[in-house]
Amino acid sequence: MEGLRVVRGGKVALDAISLEVMPGIVTGLLGPSGGGKSTLMRATVGVQRVDAGRVTVLGRPAGSPELRSRVGYRTQAPSVYNDLSVRENVHYFGRVLGVTEAAVGEAIETVGLGDDADRIAGRLSGGQLARVALAMALLGEPEVLVLDEPTVGLDPLLRRDLWDTFHAIADRGATLLVSSHVMDEADRCDELLLLREGRIIATGTPDELRRRTGADDLDSVFLRLVEGDA
């Protein structure tokens, strides 16, 4: 990303964003709600109209047709057909991507919905719905995974399992960009981008950021960075 600037509804959502996200690791996009995380992710998958700057993914402009089968995306609000079952939702995306039925089943298992595969999405809990959307993003072994708050509202056990899954996918060489507004998830990331009011206020590994600010927990890290920034 180079000099990215996005104006949404008359407000500057992102300004002067220049950054690089590396393959093979999990990069966390952290910051308060309304800070521009979702907009940055939308720009990465190429659904956001940008006002200035350039976003390049796997060497091509974000949103290029060739990228559509190589980039997995999970929107913040789970974009799921409420009147279809879990399996039917994932199956439909699988058909579009041209993956096998086995891969569809595998994606459902990965997010822990194997037992609920035949339930109608509209009757699931918020956390389960979030996992359906995640399963749809995991389909087709994408080289780049953009996940907007994928673990919100999930129980700790499942959260741990999903973070393990993210790391396993990264180990395969994929690039993962995962957002969260919960600071305690930051420690699960290899690299962090702290975003506030449309600007990147810090980048680095969790340990680097702790050293730089002299804070122990990442909440304090964020506070010190914000106060130093202001």
Place this chain on the structure above:
Amino acid sequence: MSTRVTFATAARVLTQLRRDPRTVALLLLVPCVLVVLLKEIFAEEPEVFQKIGGPLLGLFPFISMFLVTSITMLRERVSGTLERLMTLPLHKLDILLGYAIAFALFAAVQVTLVSVVAFGLLDLRVAGPKWAVVLLAIGNALLGMSLGLFVSAFATTEFQAVQFMPALVFPQLLLCGLFVARADMAEWLQVVSALLPLTYAYDALAKVAAGGPYGARFVADVAITVGATVLLLVLAAGTLRRRTP
């Protein structure tokens, strides 16, 4: 373009419809009830029922498919599933043609059922072939669907989408020639009528009901109905944006 994606989309839309049996029942039964009512209110003037019954049969799917499609597509836009689909390797036409196949199949069932009732039980007669009425009705279903797909872009809530029905469908029904022959309308109404696609859809149906003539005018009627459907589909494709503000 991919037939795999097109058919997957058609199957998905039909599965969604199947999950809503009440809507399906209403879509199938309401035209049958209305055609029975039509027969009964003209019990004293059976020639009126015979005259408008055939064309009306072919216009039902236009109305119902317009409504169903505009709401389904609006949901797809509002729920975020459309934005999500746009990040996948598919062509916009795959989505639109998927919708078209699903609703054409559904319209075929709807028209067949109401035809059985009208022709079989109510003794409705058309001078032309009955299969032509069914075929034109399916064409009109696709016309209504394309219009619904297109206007769904201009609604942000389901309330608005429903209001497009009296706004865009009723005037077409009033002006198409079903209630008053176009020649008997004021001149400016004839001009407006000539600009509305349903006028041609109705005219083709009226010709089949009357047993012809199937001359150049009939061919033009069918061509304009098909052309309007394609044009609306292209316009609808233009409203499916990959990038949004």
